[in-house]
Amino acid sequence: MDATRAFPACLTIDDAPSEDTTRKLSALEARGIKAIWFCRGEYLDRRPDVAVAIIQKGHVLGNHSWNHPAFSSMRLSKARAQIQRTEALIDLAYSRAGIPRPARLFRFPWGDKGAGTHLERPPEPAGAERVRALQAMLREFGFVQPAFDGVAFPPYPFYDLAGDADTWFTFDAMEWVLVSRKPRDGIDSLDAVLARIDAHLRAKRHDVEARDRGEVVIVHDFEATARTFTPIVDRLVMNGASFSLPHGMLGHRAGGGGR
Numbered sequence: 071m072d073a074t075r076a077f078p079a080c081l082t083i084d085d086a087p088s089e090d091t092t093r094k095l096s097a098l099e100a101r102g103i104k105a106i107w108f109c110r111g112e113y114l115d116r117r118p119d120v121a122v123a124i125i126q127k128g129h130v131l132g133n134h135s136w137n138h139p140a141f142s143s144m145r146l147s148k149a150r151a152q153i154q155r156t157e158a159l160i161d162l163a164y165s166r167a168g169i170p171r172p173a174r175l176f177r178f179p180w181g182d183k184g185a186g187t188h189l190e191r192p193p194e195p196a197g198a199e200r201v202r203a204l205q206a207m208l209r210e211f212g213f214v215q216p217a218f219d220g221v222a223f224p225p226y227p228f229y230d231l232a233g234d235a236d237t238w239f240t241f242d243a244m245e246w247v248l249v250s251r252k253p254r255d256g257i258d259s260l261d262a263v264l265a266r267i268d269a270h271l272r273a274k275r276h277d278v279e280a281r282d283r284g285e286v287v288i289v290h291d292f293e294a295t296a297r298t299f300t301p302i303v304d305r306l307v308m309n310g311a312s313f314s315l316p317h318g319m320l321g322h323r324a325g326g327g328g329r
């Protein structure tokens with residue numbers, strides 16, 4: 071095996087909080103890792119105490135809409151309501167935790183910034199106006215991109231991944247495929263998910279320009295992917311991922327012993 075080389079990474083966990091969040095928090099605490107949890111409002115409504123626990127453990131909450139609709143096919147007024155209702159619950163969780171909210175972060179469901187999901191097809195020119203309108207709405211709410219360490223987002227039609235107000239990613243662990251019942255990209259087992267991580271990071275190590283770049287990793291907080299979470303995190307670390315929160319995002323009273 072080629073020598074591992076450390077690179078900066080940020081762990082983002084989508085579709086939280088779940089019945090499995092508390093276990094994930096313990097696993098991350100044992101490894102000294104803090105993450106950004108992009109929450110659905112409907113789940114925050116169901117598990118408000120879990121949201122407070124995430125904050126008190128030194129992690130960050132982000133907004134992932136109320137119930138995960140496709141933002142390319144809904145009225146802008148509905149999009150606003152999806153964001154606003156979820157913001158209210160996140161603000162409430164921070165207030166209950168007694169910790170100031172470090173930043174307003176947003177991630178679009180399905181990677182759909184208003185012109186179609188990134189997985190199914192490239193964004194359509196017809197959606198460019200909606201993409202701009204949604205970005206303007208996010209800025210109005212005060213959403214910002216985290217200051218990721220050394221991350222270079224690829225160029226993408228109609229999107230300014232580095233300049234937009236939502237939070238994008240550089241590596242999707244794709245473990246969600248295991249619960250979707252529709253194998254994709256040859257992923258049909260946890261082993262396949264882990265092998266894909268190895269392959270991605272082996273290629274990264276061999277690419278002089280990319281090897282020191284940061285990665286923004288997506289995993290999910292579904293109950294159904296509970297058994298994949300720890301193996302995925304450990305495999306990323308084994309391959310050199312050095313996880314930390316973006317600058318300025320450590321909770322004031324949390325993270326004892328951290329920076």
Ligand SMILES: [Zn+2]
Nearest residue numbers: 084085179180
């Ligand atoms: Zn999601």
